[in-house]
Amino acid sequence: MSKIRIGIVGYGNLGKGVELAIRKNPDTALSFVATRRSPDSVKIATAGVPVYAYDDLKNHTDEADVVILCGGSATDLPHQTPELAKLFHVVDSFDTHARIPEHFAAVDAAAKETGHAAMISVGWDPGMFSLARLYGNCILPDGKDYTFWGKGVSQGHSDAIRRVKGVKNGKQYTCPVPEALEAVRSGAQPELTTRQKHTRLCYVVPEEGADLAQIEHDIKTMPNYFDEYDTTVNFITEEELLRDHAGIPHGGFVIRSGKTGANDEHTHVIEYSLKLDSNPEFTTSVLVAFARAIKRFADEKSFGCKTVFDIPPAYLSPLSGEDLRAHLL
Amino acid sequence: MSKIRIGIVGYGNLGKGVELAIRKNPDTALSFVATRRSPDSVKIATAGVPVYAYDDLKNHTDEADVVILCGGSATDLPHQTPELAKLFHVVDSFDTHARIPEHFAAVDAAAKETGHAAMISVGWDPGMFSLARLYGNCILPDGKDYTFWGKGVSQGHSDAIRRVKGVKNGKQYTCPVPEALEAVRSGAQPELTTRQKHTRLCYVVPEEGADLAQIEHDIKTMPNYFDEYDTTVNFITEEELLRDHAGIPHGGFVIRSGKTGANDEHTHVIEYSLKLDSNPEFTTSVLVAFARAIKRFADEKSFGCKTVFDIPPAYLSPLSGEDLRAHLL
Numbered sequence: 267m268s269k270i271r272i273g274i275v276g277y278g279n280l281g282k283g284v285e286l287a288i289r290k291n292p293d294t295a296l297s298f299v300a301t302r303r304s305p306d307s308v309k310i311a312t313a314g315v316p317v318y319a320y321d322d323l324k325n326h327t328d329e330a331d332v333v334i335l336c337g338g339s340a341t342d343l344p345h346q347t348p349e350l351a352k353l354f355h356v357v358d359s360f361d362t363h364a365r366i367p368e369h370f371a372a373v374d375a376a377a378k379e380t381g382h383a384a385m386i387s388v389g390w391d392p393g394m395f396s397l398a399r400l401y402g403n404c405i406l407p408d409g410k411d412y413t414f415w416g417k418g419v420s421q422g423h424s425d426a427i428r429r430v431k432g433v434k435n436g437k438q439y440t441c442p443v444p445e446a447l448e449a450v451r452s453g454a455q456p457e458l459t460t461r462q463k464h465t466r467l468c469y470v471v472p473e474e475g476a477d478l479a480q481i482e483h484d485i486k487t488m489p490n491y492f493d494e495y496d497t498t499v500n501f502i503t504e505e506e507l508l509r510d511h512a513g514i515p516h517g518g519f520v521i522r523s524g525k526t527g528a529n530d531e532h533t534h535v536i537e538y539s540l541k542l543d544s545n546p547e548f549t550t551s552v553l554v555a556f557a558r559a560i561k562r563f564a565d566e567k568s569f570g571c572k573t574v575f576d577i578p579p580a581y582l583s584p585l586s587g588e589d590l591r592a593h594l595l
Numbered sequence: 596m597s598k599i600r601i602g603i604v605g606y607g608n609l610g611k612g613v614e615l616a617i618r619k620n621p622d623t624a625l626s627f628v629a630t631r632r633s634p635d636s637v638k639i640a641t642a643g644v645p646v647y648a649y650d651d652l653k654n655h656t657d658e659a660d661v662v663i664l665c666g667g668s669a670t671d672l673p674h675q676t677p678e679l680a681k682l683f684h685v686v687d688s689f690d691t692h693a694r695i696p697e698h699f700a701a702v703d704a705a706a707k708e709t710g711h712a713a714m715i716s717v718g719w720d721p722g723m724f725s726l727a728r729l730y731g732n733c734i735l736p737d738g739k740d741y742t743f744w745g746k747g748v749s750q751g752h753s754d755a756i757r758r759v760k761g762v763k764n765g766k767q768y769t770c771p772v773p774e775a776l777e778a779v780r781s782g783a784q785p786e787l788t789t790r791q792k793h794t795r796l797c798y799v800v801p802e803e804g805a806d807l808a809q810i811e812h813d814i815k816t817m818p819n820y821f822d823e824y825d826t827t828v829n830f831i832t833e834e835e836l837l838r839d840h841a842g843i844p845h846g847g848f849v850i851r852s853g854k855t856g857a858n859d860e861h862t863h864v865i866e867y868s869l870k871l872d873s874n875p876e877f878t879t880s881v882l883v884a885f886a887r888a889i890k891r892f893a894d895e896k897s898f899g900c901k902t903v904f905d906i907p908p909a910y911l912s913p914l915s916g917e918d919l920r921a922h923l924l
Contacts, residue, residue, distance in 0.1 A: 283855075287855065291736055363924070370920055392924045394730070394734070396924045398867075400919065401723070404911035405884050405911075406880060451870075526612075526616065526873060527872075527876060531872075532876050533872050534869070534877050535871075536723075536869055537867070540866075541780075541864040542861075542863045544861040544863075548855065548863050551863075575907065575916070579730060579903070579904050579908075582730070582733035590729065591902060592696050594725055595721045
């Protein structure tokens with residue numbers, strides 16, 4: 267059987283993660299990496315695989331079965347995914363929840379117009395957490411679901427800290443509140459405010475001579491990012507930051523609880539949780555599994571844009587339906 | 596929009612659970628109950644719904660969009676599901692893992708021959724736990740998965756206890772071993788024996804004058820059921836059994852842990868768990884959600900037998916793709 271040839275567009279944390287995930291999936295192979303930097307400046311980890319310029323991709327459309335877009339959701343993917351869905355079967359990890367409908371529409375139109383299969387918002391949230399929410403909602407319609415994130419590094423909040431005056435470097439962890447988690451797990455269906463669900467824990471390296479009280483105040487009162495949370499600010503040295511906070515761990519919990527019975531006397535709790543040492547490497551592990559599904563859709567000529575909700579789970583596996591039924595059902 | 600008309604075959608715990616689950620899903624309606632007992636002897640909880648004799652079902656094929664089979668896996672479903680797949684679109688909860696391939700083949704042939712959509716082995720294991728295993732295997736191919744059951748009542752083991760000489764009544768709980776669960780959650784991928792994963796906890800009501808030591812010995816040494824486990828036998832009165840052990844709770848855990856990274860330096864743990872007050876009511880909540888999917892397949896004329904692995908998750912929901920993307924993705 268020939269391998270699924272995967273192209274990577276963008277060679278940051280996600281691009282490098284896809285490259286590693288391909289090594290764990292023997293039915294896939296890396297066919298190229300594309301970048302908007304100068305291709306000569308990008309050294310990839312896989313020998314013998316070409317690096318192309320993004321603008322040159324139109325000359326390589328026959329070299330990949332599926333292209334995985336590894337750019338950012340803020341500025342890259344909104345134009346790259348529709349653009350590349352005209353050239354390739356594509357998968358992205360677009361994660362700006364509020365803008366998913368418009369992104370879906372743009373990718374769907376481009377893919378249908380040119381006969382490609384596409385998939386957006388693949389990863390763990392959106393992605394596996396979305397699936398946990400959907401399954402939970404459908405099985406227990408009389409219920410309530412809760413998503414908790416962490417403990418893990420939030421890139422957006424870490425960036426926000428680093429923009430504060432007097433801050434040299436910093437990292438922010440989002441932490442679920444243990445009491446809130448326990449209340450939800452009990453099946454009690456509590457009403458929880460933003461503050462009751464998560465806390466924010468910051469490790470900040472100040473510039474020399476900076477006003478620490480002012481930094482702490484500026485972080486804790488920052489609108490949208492911190493003002494609605496109980497935030498802790500710890501000042502540490504650059505050495506401590508690099509030694510103790512170099513990783514990108516993350517994770518979280520999707521919990522659905524609901525009632526059944528003639529008098530709603532029975533409570534059920536469904537919990538899906540992730541504990542991840544590397545957020546980008548897990549995200550890209552999900553991306554490669556779903557790339558397999560997009561190859562199947564492309565082979566079936568089922569074109570247009572999909573999400574994780576549209577994928578029969580069997581399409582994620584290299585095994586036959588017969589093997590899956592015999593060994594995993 | 597017209598409701599999905601559901602027929603129930605078999606009116607035990609599962610049949611009654613489907614009847615209750617239909618009330619929680621406003622896009623579904625109960626159209627009939629069928630039984631192999633005398634229809635007059637079966638009083639159902641829903642007013643105005645007919646009870647038919649099993650053998651009379653061939654005269655009512657236009658009255659249900661989907662029939663949910665609520666018989667037992669040992670003797671009912673192996674012949675009923677293929678039989679009824681010739682008359683209706685059907686869903687069952689066949690749970691004898693080892694015999695799934697032959698059951699699938701029989702149902703698939705019957706359904707294809709007569710133009711019906713069918714689905715077997717829907718519930719939580721097989722069912723939602725199978726999905727957790729499949730997603731976990733596909734996302735973290737370099738890993739290991741573990742399924743733990745309980746704490747919950749095992750019907751088969753409770754029946755086995757009641758067949759022991761001198762036993763009047765009894766109930767058996769399957770319990771995961773907390774230390775094993777923790778070892779798996781740590782990502783350590785331990786090798787665990789049957790004895791290390793679960794214990795068995797029995798509550799036994801002895802007949803008057805029975806030899807308690809003999810009962811305990813007979814239970815603990817029973818092949819297949821108890822001999823490979825650490826088993827605890829507690830003797831209680833019939834009143835205590837009825838008061839403290841009347842429910843049918845169950846649940847469990849599917850945990851997949853795996854490695855990523857250039858040197859396998861990152862560990863990830865995916866955990867899916869269920870805590871259920873009523874095993875049959877949760878199982879039937881799953882059945883009704885998947886009946887919705889079978890209606891979709893029937894409308895698309897996609898005939899033959901499916902399993903949970905073949906169902907796009909969106910098919911479980913009454914919501915449109917647009918609504919799902921906007922609110923659950």
